[in-house]
Amino acid sequence: MITVTEALDALFTLAAPLETEEVPLLSAAGRVLRADVVAGRDQPPFAASAMDGYAIAEAAPGESVKVIGESAAGHGFSGIVRAGEAVRIFTGAPMPAGATRVVIQEDVVRDGDRATLRTIDAATHVRAAGTDFTTGARMSAPRRIGPNDLALLAAMNAGHVRVTRRPRVALIATGDELVMPGELPGSDQIVASNTFGLHALLCELGAEPRMLPVARDDAAALGSVLGLVDDADLVITVGGASVGDHDLVATVAEERGLDRAFYKVAMRPGKPLMAGRLGAAMMIGLPGNPVSAMVCGHVFVAPVIRALLGLGAQPAPRRRAPLAQDLPANGPREHYMRARLGGSGLDVFERQDSALLTVLNEADALAIRPPHDPARRAGAELDYLPLRTGA
Ligand SMILES: Nc1nc2c(c(=O)[nH]1)N[C@H]1C(S)=C(S)[C@@H](COP(=O)(O)OP(=O)(O)OC[C@H]3O[C@@H](n4cnc5c(N)ncnc54)[C@H](O)[C@@H]3O)O[C@H]1N2
Numbered sequence: 001m002i003t004v005t006e007a008l009d010a011l012f013t014l015a016a017p018l019e020t021e022e023v024p025l026l027s028a029a030g031r032v033l034r035a036d037v038v039a040g041r042d043q044p045p046f047a048a049s050a051m052d053g054y055a056i057a058e059a060a061p062g063e064s065v066k067v068i069g070e071s072a073a074g075h076g077f078s079g080i081v082r083a084g085e086a087v088r089i090f091t092g093a094p095m096p097a098g099a100t101r102v103v104i105q106e107d108v109v110r111d112g113d114r115a116t117l118r119t120i121d122a123a124t125h126v127r128a129a130g131t132d133f134t135t136g137a138r139m140s141a142p143r144r145i146g147p148n149d150l151a152l153l154a155a156m157n158a159g160h161v162r163v164t165r166r167p168r169v170a171l172i173a174t175g176d177e178l179v180m181p182g183e184l185p186g187s188d189q190i191v192a193s194n195t196f197g198l199h200a201l202l203c204e205l206g207a208e209p210r211m212l213p214v215a216r217d218d219a220a221a222l223g224s225v226l227g228l229v230d231d232a233d234l235v236i237t238v239g240g241a242s243v244g245d246h247d248l249v250a251t252v253a254e255e256r257g258l259d260r261a262f263y264k265v266a267m268r269p270g271k272p273l274m275a276g277r278l279g280a281a282m283m284i285g286l287p288g289n290p291v292s293a294m295v296c297g298h299v300f301v302a303p304v305i306r307a308l309l310g311l312g313a314q315p316a317p318r319r320r321a322p323l324a325q326d327l328p329a330n331g332p333r334e335h336y337m338r339a340r341l342g343g344s345g346l347d348v349f350e351r352q353d354s355a356l357l358t359v360l361n362e363a364d365a366l367a368i369r370p371p372h373d374p375a376r377r378a379g380a381e382l383d384y385l386p387l388r389t390g391a
């Protein structure tokens, strides 16, 4: 068995960044920027008022000035403001030539075309041209485009951006026991859950998952579903990965040309993980136990999708927190333990059977025990993977 790090490295050698495409800015949220965006203008492009009030040249408190015009956002004042004059001005409007500051309207008494400046703040209430950014300012790729990025890209006047095309992922559940959610299971059947959790994870990561029909436990059925993967970049199978008589994924995929990179990883849950290249696609065979499949989703599938998107080949980011209780020594496999992060640290759940989705759903962290980690006392620091931070 190889280690989790070795398995990730093998996956990364199969996961080269995909090609890019240009998309309109409105479609860019959540996508990965792959070409730097350079501002073609200053922001603001002119000195602008930061407040509603009166733009003046230098004046003394108590002075009365003549209002000679107006500057509104989108409609500047074309004249010049001289001593003894003011221009009515609004937030975001261009400062008229000659004006050096804005007196906020709360500090002005207006009477016809006269304005008395009761007090004059130390602040000028003027935003100089280019205070936010100047021509040539750069947003660097690669970068996941979030809402704040999108606002800045729009301000930079980027109508289109170059992003990684979405990785196409074919999802295949395997097993005679499975029906789809909402269907009527027979007496020996259960409802397929893993591919649904993985589908959501893939969407969150910015991939384009496609759910293929459940492959029944015979070689011909599995072979024909594998024949449907089409132009997928990544094929994910779930189940049929272990050593039982009905665990056919490795055999059938190899018959179809799987060039296997590895099989079995020293981790818990998730031991019977396999991966390789299947024609033009990469393939990951996940174990069927529901929690094993989802844990492998977080530990392996998410970093692979980020690598395909051009975000770099990095393991899922870990954090550290103290343990809320004592833990016995760990065995030879890296153990990803469902836990809740509370005031006293990582509260590791008693029940860790990899069939228990309810326990996974209670968890907001996977506490990580390295192989052969000795017994730990409460308060000892442990790495963990956060489960509720988005992708
Ligand atoms: N003799 C051994 N038996 C097992 C070993 C072993 O080393 N020696 N490993 C165990 C471990 S660890 C795991 S994990 C499982 C993985 O088995 P498979 O990948 O072959 O998965 P299946 O046998 O097909 O299913 C296991 C379990 O999960 C349920 N399942 C499968 N697919 C889904 C799905 N899409 N949605 C919900 N549930 C699913 C399935 O019904 C089984 O209950 O093997 C152990 N055995």
Ligand code: MOO
Pocket (backbone or CB within 6 Å): 267, 268, 269, 270, 271, 272, 287, 289, 292, 354
């Ligand atoms: O390795 Mo299995 O994934 O423990 O349930």
